[in-house]
Amino acid sequence: MKKADAVLGPMLKRLGIESGVRLERIRNEWFDIFDSTLSSHMFPSSCIEHELLLNVDSPIWIQQLTYYKKEIIGKLSSFG
Numbered sequence: 001m002k003k004a005d006a007v008l009g010p011m012l013k014r015l016g017i018e019s020g021v022r023l024e025r026i027r028n029e030w031f032d033i034f035d036s037t038l039s040s041h042m043f044p045s046s047c048i049e050h051e052l053l054l055n056v057d058s059p060i061w062i063q064q065l066t067y068y069k070k071e072i073i074g075k076l077s078s079f080g
Contacts, residue, residue: 023047026079033075038068050080 023044031039041061045053056062065072 019047019049022079023052026052026076034072038072052076 023046026033026044026047030044033039041058042054042056042065045055047053054065056065
């Protein structure tokens with residue numbers, strides 16, 4: 001027996017939808033990953049080759065995210 005991830009991971013990569021699946025997993029868990037302070041001001045927009053683009057609701061939050069950068073990266077590391 002093999003883990004589903006061992007079989008599905010390479011298949012998703014071959015089909016070219018690995019980033020899209022990763023993005024949907026992040027979006028579905030977004031409000032559980034981050035507290036309301038962060039999650040209410042930012043949301044994942046796209047994911048291309050392990051680079052996540054976040055939309056923010058104001059220019060001030062672009063600056064604020066620099067203070068949370070390590071926390072954000074740490075919490076998203078499990079998604080690859």
